[in-house]
Structure formats: structure tokens, C-alpha cells
Amino acid sequence: MTRKAVADHPLESADLRRLYETMVKIRIFEERVQELFLARKLPGFVHVYLGEEAVATGVCDALQPGDYITSTHRGHGHAVAKGVRLDPLMAELYGKETGVCRGRGGSMHVADFSLGMLGANGIVGGGFGIAAGAALTSKLLDLGRVAVCFFGDGGINKGTFHEALNFASVQQLPVVYVCENNQFAQFTARERTTSVEDLSVRAAGYGIPGHTVDGNDIEAVRGVAGDAIDRARRGEGPSLLVMETYRYGGHFVGDMEEYRDKAAVEQQRDRDPIRRAETILLARGVDEAELAKVREAARVEVELSVEFAEQSPYPDASTALDGLFATPVVQS
Amino acid sequence: MTRKAVADHPLESADLRRLYETMVKIRIFEERVQELFLARKLPGFVHVYLGEEAVATGVCDALQPGDYITSTHRGHGHAVAKGVRLDPLMAELYGKETGVCRGRGGSMHVADFSLGMLGANGIVGGGFGIAAGAALTSKLLDLGRVAVCFFGDGGINKGTFHEALNFASVQQLPVVYVCENNQFAQFTARERTTSVEDLSVRAAGYGIPGHTVDGNDIEAVRGVAGDAIDRARRGEGPSLLVMETYRYGGHFVGDMEEYRDKAAVEQQRDRDPIRRAETILLARGVDEAELAKVREAARVEVELSVEFAEQSPYPDASTALDGLFATPVVQS
Amino acid sequence: MGPDGPERAVDRQMTFGQATVEALSIAMRADERVIVLGEDIGWGGNFGQFRGLLKEFGPRRVIDMPISESIIMAVSVGAASTGMRPVASMSFVEFTMGAMDEIVNQAAKFRFMFGGQTSVPLVLRASDGVLRSSAAQHSESFEAIFAHIPGLKVVAPATAADAKGLLATAIADDDPVVYLENKRIGSSRGEVPDGEYFVPLGRARIAREGRDVTVVCYSVMVTYALDAAKVLAEQDGIDVEIVDLRTLVPLDMATVDASVAKTGHAVIAHEAWRFGGFGAELAAQISERHFGRLGAPVARVGAKHSHMPFSPPLERAVAPQAEEITHAVRTTLAHRARAVATGRDAGRT
Amino acid sequence: MGPDGPERAVDRQMTFGQATVEALSIAMRADERVIVLGEDIGWGGNFGQFRGLLKEFGPRRVIDMPISESIIMAVSVGAASTGMRPVASMSFVEFTMGAMDEIVNQAAKFRFMFGGQTSVPLVLRASDGVLRSSAAQHSESFEAIFAHIPGLKVVAPATAADAKGLLATAIADDDPVVYLENKRIGSSRGEVPDGEYFVPLGRARIAREGRDVTVVCYSVMVTYALDAAKVLAEQDGIDVEIVDLRTLVPLDMATVDASVAKTGHAVIAHEAWRFGGFGAELAAQISERHFGRLGAPVARVGAKHSHMPFSPPLERAVAPQAEEITHAVRTTLAHRARAVATGRDAGRT
Numbered sequence A, B: 001m002t003r004k005a006v007a008d009h010p011l012e013s014a015d016l017r018r019l020y021e022t023m024v025k026i027r028i029f030e031e032r033v034q035e036l037f038l039a040r041k042l043p044g045f046v047h048v049y050l051g052e053e054a055v056a057t058g059v060c061d062a063l064q065p066g067d068y069i070t071s072t073h074r075g076h077g078h079a080v081a082k083g084v085r086l087d088p089l090m091a092e093l094y095g096k097e098t099g100v101c102r103g104r105g106g107s108m109h110v111a112d113f114s115l116g117m118l119g120a121n122g123i124v125g126g127g128f129g130i131a132a133g134a135a136l137t138s139k140l141l142d143l144g145r146v147a148v149c150f151f152g153d154g155g156i157n158k159g160t161f162h163e164a165l166n167f168a169s170v171q172q173l174p175v176v177y178v179c180e181n182n183q184f185a186q187f188t189a190r191e192r193t194t195s196v197e198d199l200s201v202r203a204a205g206y207g208i209p210g211h212t213v214d215g216n217d218i219e220a221v222r223g224v225a226g227d228a229i230d231r232a233r234r235g236e237g238p239s240l241l242v243m244e245t246y247r248y249g250g251h252f253v254g255d256m257e258e259y260r261d262k263a264a265v266e267q268q269r270d271r272d273p274i275r276r277a278e279t280i281l282l283a284r285g286v287d288e289a290e291l292a293k294v295r296e297a298a299r300v301e302v303e304l305s306v307e308f309a310e311q312s313p314y315p316d317a318s319t320a321l322d323g324l325f326a327t328p329v330v331q332s
Numbered sequence C, D: 001m002g003p004d005g006p007e008r009a010v011d012r013q014m015t016f017g018q019a020t021v022e023a024l025s026i027a028m029r030a031d032e033r034v035i036v037l038g039e040d041i042g043w044g045g046n047f048g049q050f051r052g053l054l055k056e057f058g059p060r061r062v063i064d065m066p067i068s069e070s071i072i073m074a075v076s077v078g079a080a081s082t083g084m085r086p087v088a089s090m091s092f093v094e095f096t097m098g099a100m101d102e103i104v105n106q107a108a109k110f111r112f113m114f115g116g117q118t119s120v121p122l123v124l125r126a127s128d129g130v131l132r133s134s135a136a137q138h139s140e141s142f143e144a145i146f147a148h149i150p151g152l153k154v155v156a157p158a159t160a161a162d163a164k165g166l167l168a169t170a171i172a173d174d175d176p177v178v179y180l181e182n183k184r185i186g187s188s189r190g191e192v193p194d195g196e197y198f199v200p201l202g203r204a205r206i207a208r209e210g211r212d213v214t215v216v217c218y219s220v221m222v223t224y225a226l227d228a229a230k231v232l233a234e235q236d237g238i239d240v241e242i243v244d245l246r247t248l249v250p251l252d253m254a255t256v257d258a259s260v261a262k263t264g265h266a267v268i269a270h271e272a273w274r275f276g277g278f279g280a281e282l283a284a285q286i287s288e289r290h291f292g293r294l295g296a297p298v299a300r301v302g303a304k305h306s307h308m309p310f311s312p313p314l315e316r317a318v319a320p321q322a323e324e325i326t327h328a329v330r331t332t333l334a335h336r337a338r339a340v341a342t343g344r345d346a347g348r349t
């Protein structure tokens, strides 16, 4: 385990700006989703990515378009970072026919296979093997693609973690396991259910590299992820990256958060990944006005997506049973 | 990981002799089982423990009568070492009413709950959580008991290993995980499916001690297991012990063993745990005649168990549905 | 929250969640071997089923588990077979799929395959059913799967009182019991008896008496059937009898038989998929046992053969609705009328 | 072993295992996306189903997996949804319980819950059924569970030819297919067509034509039914028609209906537990669709509600035997005779 420092991976200002844009887009999207949910505009329940934007952003920036990711129940950020357009993404959260999954999936199942986004998943730990499978495809068909599996500090205790990392290591698959250690699994603090403090030590059990990274430091995330992804692409096998971050909101929107101290949450805002990126950009001479423009552009894009979603039709009830099978079956 | 040496744990001759007796009993029992199976006397299929006797023997010797063990599909040795009498054990393999499980279980499910032997199990990795559960009972009811989970080098790749060790560590349960690394899982050599060479490194992922031990050295096994069991009993939590041993026979009796070299198997006999114990005992001045007497006594006990089993009745077919429920249910 | 508090004499209306807490806390006070294990249960559970337990019984007996469904179940099997009475919680029934090996191959088999040496007194509770766009991985019902596996008992309460009484019995039972709480009724309220209260397993309940047709159901579908019965009484003058099974294993066919013998017509309703659902077993048994005496084929209402879509209009189309029970009853009785008219009546006089 | 060898013109009698290897190797030669994953498959499989594949296709495409059932399945889902056609092997069907989350919550749902963006062309093969004292964890049959889950197709061949033809179709199918090989017939032999050979999913087969009663079955029970039919023809002069379903999903009710319409009597037989088994769905459907036209209630033969005991006399008592089919047929036809005698006949003339 190495705690990689920012200094190892200074980014060009243009790169940092691009990452900043994505983080801001996720932030504003999620804030809006939160509002919409509380205003009862969105069915189901939603888990937002507020505070963790640097992880998806930095990791996906290091990927190529054909590469794969698997996501979690908290998947909007991953989708945006992998390039899913906001219109069909927002429409999916509304359950509209124009959504990425034609309204069948909703928040917990946003996906865009054409972009290698293999789905948010409502089963914790569901992505470990799926990512390994996508990496296997890449290896067997010589596609040169890498798969990234995002998962949480809660998910690391699922047996599927163990099975997948062992298998990926044996097969030297091009897959990178990215743990988003936001310190909580639902309402339970990590240390109450997890036997080790530094999660990346688990890499040693599979003979693969493990790194713990400041997941709110976009430069560190981008740097370490880039190295691990390159390594995977070179055929040198999987890595485990643990991104230390924090979940600002409740587990789901509406969570009363009786299990934690509001003050502790507020304190974490000092580590805010977006503010930290801003500070660097400003120090490098980027104008505050320019950053404001980035935020404004994101706001417009998000508002347009809301409009798009609102105006889109619901799926027709007569299509409810479509799509279960690729080769349809008449079942009596 | 520590490779503990024999010298750390010299045993009194009387203790070594006791361990020798148990190992010999297992050896002769299993050789006889093999014969009986090939002579079509035993239904189903059987997995024997030949070559691995030191592990069950050394570990169970360090346990107290109330302590628990969980076993595997290769469970006869564990049963004998935990004190199960040969008569009902052999009768079980015959499927007789006088068997430990009244003929319901057979070779793969031998059990004696009155002795804390919580069952051989046909599901690889089935014991990890069951042992943790037994340890939880001990902890919650302050029984002062320890649970030992025996499992194989194949089983260590099951997700249940990961889930159980994490949980046991978080709860600091009195449980010891004993891996019988006999180098094969069925017909597949360990290194083809397992990402690390030294399996005990996996302990680090759970913040618990891990030791790799020469599992054919009865003194080392007894010593290291004793330490781990004592530690668990003191409330200091679980350990992972990896016992390096070797499976002399095929995976099951009748296995053609096309996947390995007979010569490699023969070579392993130089490390034979029983012969090594004999060498030490002889060097310490124990008579060869005395050792022969031990072997003869075991042979007699095994033969008597065969007779017992042969003469026992099969269960009555009218009782076939008994015992599914503790509180019976009439199901139409 | 205690059953002995000053509220004893007063209002005993409570939610399923509150009734559940009551059953659990009474059992835990009475028997130190009763423990609760599950993810996030310290914080009260999705429907408040565990609220207050951590405070009263502490973390030794109210164990917040890692996200490790296999081991929640396996630990429960190990603990149960060495003397404890664990209540294992999986918030959504879909997560039990990650513990099926432990449920099917261990919990259900332990007693039988070890020749009756041990028993496995555990309760596995999980929430099932459709609730407002929870989508494919949080909306389903698997009781047909559990009921098919010998060695498991299967409980599915429809009222808050039964939630308390059946859970208490499940905890006291010496066998593994799968206890299924439907999400939609989890927050509905009902009168709940005070103090210790047991409802036996295997005893169905007549939720409504009627003469014309028997609706056999359980869990949330009892509510739907009551709604349907009201409509049918008002609009069609049809008098529906509703049998609430309460438990699928053991199955109280005697009560079903008595009702069907009386009405001569049966409709079965569950929220799980119709195809291969528990209703198939019920329909097969009723068709066999009342052969030649039914006025119409046994009708079955259940989810369509699809997964649960997120979008509300689609969800409504896949999940069974109260109107489908109404419709099935009408069709069933129309069949008889038609059969009588054409002289094809099969039996009942 | 190749289909183009000199044996072409000669003996095409082979075991299920050989037929399976043939289907796999033809598919693997034709399409590099077909891969096989499972424990110990490099060494040929318990019934020789994989013999020679490692040698021909190498370890990249014939992947010996760790003992990690969850990940065998999850990797297959991931690979299938990104372009491969994996055949995942779990030697005994009981081990699929350790992968149920991946089977039910991922494989079966992927296509639907992602709005049809992807498909999951994988085959999950496993051996089921009773074979000489394999006891509770190696003797069971779970097809009712798989058939209940929307999104899975379920195949259960009864002959070596169908083993080849159905497996080939399952591999070519774009959906997840659960392919169940019964252990007892795994080494039995039959005539198998040469070269590429596909049997469509959802097309039942009349395994024996007859006039008096329809036995609906699949997998090993077809063999048992044929034995029973012989006895019944010889001893009772009863002419049994046997419908071999071949696939449970899709389910060919048209063939079942035609046969039952002809015979007016139905007996269903499977090796899985009778209670809540797939036979319940069949009985419910037949009872509904042939209401008033059956000479007797639909009879069901299946395992008793217990786990499989090790001891041979107990195993025989729990597992269904050919004689139980014989008995069920006799009872069914006796019912009709009795009904006619007492004037209670329900229909068929």
C-alpha cells in the first residue's frame, strides 16, 4: 500500500479544467436530483454522489471511450463521468421512455452499454464479477480495453470481492477495482463492520498492487488511476485502489441521518474536491469568472435535461412486457 | 506470516505417542474405507484423508471436549480426531441406522453434535460461517469454547472465506481457521486457480494473525494450533493457519488421477506425518514393538467397526421422511 | 414501546413495524438466546422493525452485520445449531439470493442430513413485494422458491396482529422459518394484542366470510382481496370469502378445502409471478381435491412473467392489482353461469 | 470426437457426455466467442462433458475456475453482455445456489432492467437428480426455481440427441439458458445426429404415442415413463402417451394440450419435489385448460417433501420411482372408471 501524494501527478491546467467541469456537472446534476426527488418529481428512491465527484471524474478521465465501467446503486456520477448525456440520464430518473433504459431501470440501474457503462446495480458487490467478465472479453478478443469496477467501502465485505479479485489476478485481467471509501454503508460507519482500517491492504491477498488515495484530490485520483489503468492495459493485471472520500448527504435522499453528527459532515466540506480544484486553478491564474462560467454552463445543461425529462412521455403500458428476452417466448 | 519451526514446540513423548495413535487410527480407518469402497460395500462416494492425518490430529488435540469443529467433504479424519467412535462412524458410511447420522448423511455428512463435531459438509466453503456462528454462541453465552473451521486450499477462494474472516475479526470471535493445503482442489492444482503462493498472507486483509505451517509435522501443527486456540479462548480473536500437506490419494476413491504424476505423489511420502512421528519416537527410545502394538490396536478397532457396520440394519424405509422438521408439519 | 407500559389499556393500533418490534423485544427479554443479526439493524430497519432494540439489548445481541449476506445466514445456522435462536434480517428479499446456498444447502438440510442430531431454530426475515418504483432488484417475491425447499417453513402475515403473533411463533419454533414482510403493508396499521401473543403456524384465517367464491391469498393480497370483495359486493352482489393462508409451509389445506367445498369456486392471488408461483401448487391441489365439484377452473392472479419495471405505468402493468382479483372473480362466476346455461356444469349443486 | 471424422457413416450411438462435447466443440469451432468456464473442466467433467476441449481450444477458452460459484456466474454475465457466449458449468445443481444472486438478480434481469440495451447469451449447465446415494447436497433438482424466474430459459434434455441439439440451440440463443443434465442418464447412450444439429427451444416431443393417458415429463423421467408405459401396456393394456417437454421455458403447452385433449387424462412426473414443483404449474394449467373435459384429476409424481437421504432404502423411498408413474396412471384411469360407474363423469366422451 502506498499513499500516493498529489505531487506525484501534477496535471496540466487544461486537464484540470476539464476534470473540474465534469465534477461541477455531477455536483449540479445531483443537487438538482435531490431537489426533484424531495419535490416528488422522481419515483423510487435515489442515492446521490455529492462529495465524491473526484473519484468517478478522475478515474473515467483516464479511460478510453471503449473501456468498461461497472457502477453501484450510487451511479449517476459514474454515468456522467463516462460520458452519458444528461438528457436521457435525467429522463431515466423520471421513468420516461426517453431514458437511457427507456424508463425500465430508474436511478439504481442507469446504464449505457454503447459507452461501456455496464450499469448501476442495486445489488451491493454486483459489479465485481461483471467487470472481470468484461475484462475477460477484452482479453479474449484482444480488444485492448480496460474495465473499472466502482464499489463502496460497504461492498468490500461481500464475498464476491474476494472471488473476483482472486480470479482477476489468476487470469491477469485488465481490470481496476476502485473502492469509494465514503466511510459509510447506509447508516453504519465503516469501522463497525470492517476488520481493517486501510482497505487497500486486502490487495496483498491476491498478489496485486493496492493503493490508498485521497479520493477528494482530483489530481491524485487521476494520477493513480491512470497508472493502474495503463498497467492493466499493458496486460500486467488488476489493481485495487481505495479512494478516501466522504458522503455529504444521507444514504438516500430523505435519510434522516440520525446515525451521524451533522458537524462531522460539515467539517468534511473543507476537503471538498471541487473547492480544492478551484483553489488550484485560481492559484494558477484561472479567472474566477471563468469558473463561474463553467458552473453556469453546467446549470443550463442540467436545467435542459430536466425540461427534456419533464416533456418526455412515459412508456406505454402496453410495452410493459417487452424486452425480457432477446428471443421472445410466449409463456402461458 | 511466520513459518513456525518444529523446535518451537517440542512435545513430551507421551503427548506425541497419543497423537501418533490418533494419526494411525485415521490412516488405518481410511485405508480400510478405501478398500471397502472399491469392494462396493459403501454407497455414494468417499473422500479420504490419507496423508493429511497430522492436521486434524494436531489441531483437535489442542481442543477441549466442548469445543466445536466444522469439517469438509473430506471429514472422516476430523471426526476421528474429535473423538467420534469408529463404530457409528463406519456404520454411517454404510448407510446403516446405527450410523452417527442414522444413515441419513453418509460419508460427506458425518457429524456428532454431542462432541462439537458440527458436520462434514458437501458444500465447499460451507463451514466458514457455521464455525463463526458456533463461536458467536460461545461468546454470547460465555461458554469459553473455541470453534475450529477446517477447509481446503480450494475452499479458500470461496467468497464465504472472506465474509466470515472479516466478520469473525470484527467481532473478535473465538474461532480458528485451519486451511488444509493439500495442493489440489479435485483435479486442479492450487496454483492454477489461486492468486497467491503463501495462502496465509490473506490473514492481513482481516487484521488477524496468519501462519503457514508444515502440516505434516505433528509437533508444529499441535504447537501452532495450540497457540491460536489459546489465543481465541482468551478472547483475542481469530487466526488463520495454513497447513502445508499433501493428498496421497485421488480426490475421491476411484479417481483416475490423470492430472498428476504418480512419481510426484510418491515423493511426498518422504514427508509422511506418521513416519516422521515414528522416527522421533524411535529416536527418543520408544520401542518399535510398542509402535506395532499401536498399529495393531487400531487395526482391531477398525475391523470391529466394519463388523459393527456390516451387522447393523439399514434404516426402515417407513422412516424415510422422519426428522426433516423438529416440529413436524403435515404437508399435503 | 414495551408491552407492559401505560399504553396497555389504551390504543393498540400499530404498524407492522411496531408490532414486529414488540414481538422481538418480548422474545428477547424472555430468552437470552434470541439475537438479531442484519445490516443496519442497529438503526431501526427500513420499516422500523428493529427500532429501539439496540438500545435495550446492546450490540452483543443486536448485531450490525457487514454487507455479507452469505455469512449472515451461515452464522445464523452455526449459532442456531449450537443453542441460539437467531433472527437474521435481509432488508429486501432479493438479497436472500446471495445467501441461497446457506438457506437451501445448510439451514434447510442440517437437521435432516445429520439424522436429527440438531435443529436450526432461526428466523430469516425479509421484505418483499412491490413498492413505488423500486424496480427489478427491490420489488420481487420469492415465497414459491422457499416453499419448494423441504425443511423451511414459510410465513407471510397480512395484518399487524399476525405480524406480531406469527413472528413470535416463528422465533419459538425449532425449525428455520422464512418470515416475509410485504413492503406495501409494512407501514399500515392494525389492532395488535398486548403482551405475549402467538399465532400458530399452519392455521389459515378467514379474513372475510362469503358464499359465492373463495379467494385464497396471503400477505398484501389479503388487502387487495378485501378491496375487491367490497367492489364485488356493491357492484355485482357477489359474496366473496377470503382465506388468508398466513403460512405457506405448513399449509392449511383443511381451511381452504372447507371454503372451496362451500363456495365451489376458487381464485388464488399473490404478488409473485403467476408462472410457477405458489398459486400453481394451490390451484393444482384445489383442482385435484375438488375435482368434478368446481363451478369453474381455479383462477390465478399474479405478476406477469417479467421483471418489475421502474416507470410507474409499467410497474402497474406488471404487478397484480386489486382489479385483477375483481376481474378473476367475475370471470370465474361467469364461467359457471355459462356452463349451467350450456349444460356443461361439472358438479356442485 | 470431431463430427467430421471417419466415424460419420458408422455408429452414432453415444452418451450424453459425448453428445455434449460434440455440441460444444462444434460451437467453439464455429464461433470464437464461445468459451467454457467451470471448476475442473480442463479435466473433462464428471460425465466427460468437456473431455478434449482443453486440448483443442486451450486454456484461454476452456477456463478452469477457482471454487467461486458467484464469480463463475458473474464473470459469465459480464462477458456475455460485452460480446462473448460463455457456457458456465457448475458440476452439481446444488452449487448454483451459491450463484443465485448472479443468476436471479443479474443474468435474468440485465436485459430487461437496462431497457433492452444488452442481452446475456450465456448457458449455465449443471447436473441434477438422484444418483446412487449422493445424499442431500448432491441429489436435488431445482428446475421449478429457475422456471419461476422471468428472463431465464430452462432446458432439460432426456436423450443424447436432445442433449446435443438443445445445447447447441442454447449456446446460439441470445438469452440466459439454464441447461440441466440429469446425472442418472448422463452416461446412457443414444443415437445422435452428425454435424451441426439444433433442436429448437419450446418444442416438446412425443416420446411415445398412446391413446389412454398423457404422461407429461422431462429429463430422466422420460426414461421412467417409458418403463412405466411398457409395464402398463403389458399388464393393463393401457396405452400411454408420453410428452417429453424438453424445455420448461419456453413451455410448449400446445403439444401438451393436444395430447390431453386426445387422452383426457394427465399424469405429470418429475424428480424434483412434488410440493411446489414445476408439475404444479403444469397441473394448474391442464386443469384450467381442460376443465370439465378430464376423466380424472391431474396426478403428480415427484419427490416427497424431504431431503435426499444417503442410505439406499431411504433414498428409494424419497425419490420418485417408475412404479409411482405406473401407480399414478392406474389410479387416474381407475378414477374415470369409478366416476363413470357412479355417474359422476366430468366430461370427456
Ligand SMILES: Cc1ncc(C[n+]2csc(CCOP(=O)(O)OP(=O)(O)O)c2C)c(N)n1
Pocket (backbone or CB within 6 Å): A072, A073, A074, A122, A123, A124, A125, A151, A152, A153, A154, A155, A156, A180, A182, A184, A185, A186, A247, A251, C039, C067, C069, C091, C095, C098
Ligand atoms: C446485496 C445487497 N445487500 C444489501 C443492500 C442494501 N444496501 C444498499 S446500499 C448499501 C450500503 C452500501 O455501502 P457502500 O458499498 O459503502 O456504498 P455507498 O452507499 O457508501 O456508496 C446497502 C447495505 C443491497 N443493495 N445489496
Ligand SMILES: Cc1ncc(C[n+]2csc(CCOP(=O)(O)OP(=O)(O)O)c2C)c(N)n1
Pocket (backbone or CB within 6 Å): B072, B073, B074, B122, B123, B124, B125, B151, B152, B153, B154, B155, B156, B180, B182, B184, B185, B186, B247, B251, D039, D067, D069, D091, D095, D098
Ligand atoms: C460449493 C461447491 N463447489 C464445488 C464443489 C465440488 N467439489 C467438491 S470437493 C472440491 C475440491 C475441494 O478442494 P479443497 O477445498 O482443496 O479440499 P480437498 O478436497 O483438497 O480436501 C470441489 C470443487 C462443492 N462440493 N461445493
Ligand SMILES: [Mg+2]
Pocket (backbone or CB within 6 Å): A152, A153, A154, A180, A181, A182, A183, A184, A185, A186
Ligand atoms: Mg460507503
Ligand SMILES: [Mg+2]
Pocket (backbone or CB within 6 Å): B152, B153, B154, B180, B181, B182, B183, B184, B185, B186
Ligand atoms: Mg485441497
